[in-house]
Amino acid sequence: MYSMLVLFTFLLISLSIYCITTKKSIIKTVIGIEIFTSSINLNFVIMGAHGESVDALAQSFAIISIAIGASVAALALALIINVYRHYGKVDWDALRRLKW
Amino acid sequence: MILLSCSALAVPVISKLGDYIKLPKLRDVFSVFVLALALILTYMLIPSTPLSYRVEVFGGPYGVELYVSTMSIYMAVISLVMLSLVAFYSIKYMEVDNRLDRYYTLMLTLATGVVGVVFSGDFFTLYVFWELICISSYTLVSFRKYRWQAVEGGIKYLLMSTVGSLIALYGISLLYGVTGTLNFSALSTIISATQYSVPDITLYSIVTLIIVGFGVSAAVAPFHSWIPDAYVGAPNCIASLSTVVLKIAAFCIIRGLITVFSPLNFDYGFVLISLGVLSLTLGNLLAVMQRDIRRLLAFSSVSNMGYIFTGLGVGTYLLYHYGYQASYAFEVAMIGVFLHMLNHIFGKGLLFMAVGNLSQSTKSYYISKLEGLGKKMPITGLSASIGLLGLGGVPPLSGFWSKLFIISAAASVIVDPILALALAFLVFNSVFDAAYYIWVFQRIIFKPTVEEGRSATEVSVFMWMPILILASLLVIITLRLDFFVTFAQVALRSLFGG
Numbered sequence: 001m002y003s004m005l006v007l008f009t010f011l012l013i014s015l016s017i018y019c020i021t022t023k024k025s026i027i028k029t030v031i032g033i034e035i036f037t038s039s040i041n042l043n044f045v046i047m048g049a050h051g052e053s054v055d056a057l058a059q060s061f062a063i064i065s066i067a068i069g070a071s072v073a074a075l076a077l078a079l080i081i082n083v084y085r086h087y088g089k090v091d092w093d094a095l096r097r098l099k100w
Numbered sequence: 101m102i103l104l105s106c107s108a109l110a111v112p113v114i115s116k117l118g119d120y121i122k123l124p125k126l127r128d129v130f131s132v133f134v135l136a137l138a139l140i141l142t143y144m145l146i147p148s149t150p151l152s153y154r155v156e157v158f159g160g161p162y163g164v165e166l167y168v169s170t171m172s173i174y175m176a177v178i179s180l181v182m183l184s185l186v187a188f189y190s191i192k193y194m195e196v197d198n199r200l201d202r203y204y205t206l207m208l209t210l211a212t213g214v215v216g217v218v219f220s221g222d223f224f225t226l227y228v229f230w231e232l233i234c235i236s237s238y239t240l241v242s243f244r245k246y247r248w249q250a251v252e253g254g255i256k257y258l259l260m261s262t263v264g265s266l267i268a269l270y271g272i273s274l275l276y277g278v279t280g281t282l283n284f285s286a287l288s289t290i291i292s293a294t295q296y297s298v299p300d301i302t303l304y305s306i307v308t309l310i311i312v313g314f315g316v317s318a319a320v321a322p323f324h325s326w327i328p329d330a331y332v333g334a335p336n337c338i339a340s341l342s343t344v345v346l347k348i349a350a351f352c353i354i355r356g357l358i359t360v361f362s363p364l365n366f367d368y369g370f371v372l373i374s375l376g377v378l379s380l381t382l383g384n385l386l387a388v389m390q391r392d393i394r395r396l397l398a399f400s401s402v403s404n405m406g407y408i409f410t411g412l413g414v415g416t417y418l419l420y421h422y423g424y425q426a427s428y429a430f431e432v433a434m435i436g437v438f439l440h441m442l443n444h445i446f447g448k449g450l451l452f453m454a455v456g457n458l459s460q461s462t463k464s465y466y467i468s469k470l471e472g473l474g475k476k477m478p479i480t481g482l483s484a485s486i487g488l489l490g491l492g493g494v495p496p497l498s499g500f501w502s503k504l505f506i507i508s509a510a511a512s513v514i515v516d517p518i519l520a521l522a523l524a525f526l527v528f529n530s531v532f533d534a535a536y537y538i539w540v541f542q543r544i545i546f547k548p549t550v551e552e553g554r555s556a557t558e559v560s561v562f563m564w565m566p567i568l569i570l571a572s573l574l575v576i577i578t579l580r581l582d583f584f585v586t587f588a589q590v591a592l593r594s595l596f597g598g
Contacts, residue, residue, distance in 0.1 A: 006277070013270060020263060029259060036266045040273055047277035058276065061224050065269070068231045072262050075238055079255045086248040095252050 005046045012039035026083065026090045030076045037069035132191070135184035135211055139177065165283055167221030169594035174587060175218040175351050178442050179344045181573070182449050183211050185566040189453055190337045192562035197335075203243060210236040210341065217348050223272045223282040226352060227265070234261055234317070237345050241334040253326075253333025260326040261317045268313025268352075271306045275360075278302060287360045303361070307368050310356050311375070318349035319402050320409055321379030328390075328398040332465075336456035339394065340449035346401065347441045350408050354437075358416070358595055363430075369417025373522050376410030379403060380529045388536050393455055393467050396540070397448065400491070403529065404444045410522055411437040411506035422513060429512035431592060436505025438588035442577065443498050447491040450570040454484035457559045457567065458544070467540065472549035479564045483571035485541055490574045492537025493530050498577040503530050 012035060019032030041062040048058020080090055087094040187207060194200060209232060216229030238261070242254025276282055278298055279290045291303070316323040331339045357368065383403030390396040415433035418426035457480045458473045459465055475481060490497040507530070510523040577584055 017263075020259075026255065026259075033259070033262055033266065036263070040266060040270050043270065043273045044276065047273060055280070057282075061276075061282075064224075064228060068228065071235055072231070072258075075235060076255070076258055076262070079238075079242055079251060079258060082242070082245050082251045083255055086251055095256065 002046070006043070009039045009043040009046065012042070024091050024093060026080050026092060027077075029092075030073060030080070033076070034069065034073055037065065037072075041065050041069075132184055132187045135180060135187055135208070139180040139184055164225050165221030166219050166225065167284065168219050169591075170587075171355075171591040171594050172218040174438065174591040175348070175441075176215055178445055179214045179218070179348070180211065182344050182445050183207070183214070183341065185569060186337050186341050186449070186453075189456075189563060189566045190335075192560055193337055193453075193456060194335065197244065203240070206236045206240050206243075207341070210240070210345075214344060214348055218351060221284055223275065223284070223287075223356065226355070227269055227272060230348070230352060231265060233345055233348060234265060237338075237342065240338045240341065241330050243338065244333075244335060247333070249329075250333040253329040253331070256326045257330040260323065264313050264316025264323065266313070267316070268310055271309030271313060274302070274309070275306050278306070284355070284359050288362065291360055292362060292365060303366070304368075307357065307361055307366065308371070311353060311368065311371060314349045314352045314356075315375065315409075318346050318353070318405055318409075319379075320375045320405055321382045321402065322375075324379060324383070324399075324402045327402060328395040331394050331398040331401075331452075332392065336394075336452050339397075340452035343401065343445050343448045343452075346405060347408075347445055350405065350412075350441065354412065354595070363416035363419040364423070365420075367417075367420045369413045369415070369420055370518060372409050372413030373417060373518065374413075376406045376408070376413050377522060377525045378406070380406030380410060380525060384529055384532050384536070391467060392465050393470060393540070394452070394465050396467070396536075397451055397455070400533070400537075401444075401448055403533065404440070404448070404491070406529070407440050407503065407506060407526075408437050408444075410526060411440065411509070414506065414510045414519065414522055417518065418509070418513065421516070426512070429509045431589065432505055432512075433509030434592045435585055435588045436502050436507075436509060438591060439498070439502035439505060439577075439584060442584065443490065443502050443574070446570050446573055446577075447487045447499060450483060450487040450567055450574070451491070453563075453567050453570075454480050454487060457563050458484070460559055460563075467543060471543050471547040473544060475545065476549060477559065477564075479568060480559065481545055483564070483567040485545055486571040486574055488537045488541040488544075492534040492541070494534060494538070496578060498574050498581070501578070501581055 016032045016035035016039065019035065020029050023029055023032065044058045044062045044065065048055035048061075083095070084090055187204070190203070190207075194203060197203070213229045213231075213233035213236065217226055217233065220226040220229060238254055238258045241257055242250045244250045245254075272282065275287070279287055279294070281287060281290065312323075319327040327342075331342065334342065357363075357366075361368070363369065380403050383399045383401070383406055387396050387399035387403065390399060411433050415430045415437070418433070419430045422429075455465065455470075457477065458470050461476075462469050462473070464470075473481070486497070490499045493499040493503045503526075507523065507526050510519050510526055513519055514523075
């Protein structure tokens, strides 16, 4: 059961990395990052559970990590709004102006 | 605790700023003062190290811990020197912007993050403060959000660096799963005790995840693509702050790997060497192709991180393959790494500020537009040439000595093919480095002044003072090399002490 759960989070992380690397829309990339964050939080909680007893440390880590993930996502979305204002779309293809 | 008050000093500024808005310069002076005070307090901690402060969470044995070793002090002092000089510089440089209250608040949260990372005693505290650094530096990089360069650089930096930190966090969570704790001193004993009961592949994948995760933020070669864009987008003083962020990422790797996964038992030196050699070569080759001086400096940052990683790799490789016989060479390599961190923070910070000064009159960052401006601005020109020659590794200056330490460590076992290869790359790249730094130096100082720069004059005292201080620090490092080498040696030993 334990190893199945760890495998499950690993699959989720692979999924999110696939999402981050292949999607063209920046918003979809941010969604991928969010999946990544949540699966790591899940991983922490799973690792903290030893049968009957639960390590409270792992849970507090997960809670702090959720807060950090939320602030990063908020910042990313705020930047995406600015990208939209400058470029008119939210695509990675648009962000190729910086050269040399 | 002194150290807690030291970190917390930065926080009340957020509330203070609101009150001081009516006196526009007061907040600037206040933030410089806070940073300088934090610097002095950190320096005063030296006699009382090692020092630890444990926050008991739920009565657990290994809760959140702050731990101050000489290594922490070393990193904190050089970062805070840089931060306070940047704050001093931005009093004048950032005058044209509004929303400066947010700027100084973010700079102080960044300072809090830096002090927190270097003082952290467990992986999770390290990660939390590291994210604090990252979030403030993403915001600072895209601070001038009305410019499209800032937004583009900022979002690239944000996404790459966030994915990097998450990869590192995944490694940390696996480490927690294997050992049940995240405290550095507890981890090092548990890891060496359980090394034979846990499959090697698990531990090595944790090592890889941590190297890759922090490596993205440290801009080593395959993951460097964000750095030139971010540096072009950021205001120059923030670009010079980013060098501190790069070094803190390298510090996370050093702290995480060398303390927890003892190089005597784990063979990750080769990975670090190959990453380092790749970023050395790629950084240098791409740097000479750039026309914008900020991109040139960004790629040279990549190659300088290459020196740091190669030095680290050489040290750990030697210790794993040759055991205690090589401990002297290991020490030489690590001292070289620490000195190079110091040189690169001061040198690159100096250069970014100097470029900001030089471009005040021409408003352009192309190297062809900066030619000969050094003659018009004697103080900036002098400091910039010390910085350029110092980073280029021209013999009497400090950059030469740190490279020499790393190279001589790589040369200690000449028969080993990997070390010989690393040595060849190091020597080739340091010559290459010196060549293009001297090329840039002669273009800025000796070429006839460009048309636009005829009327250029020296900038105000707020803008040349920090540069002059940094240049004289680089000279002082050269003159008092023995002091800094001893400091780096004590810092290295403290890394093993706990």
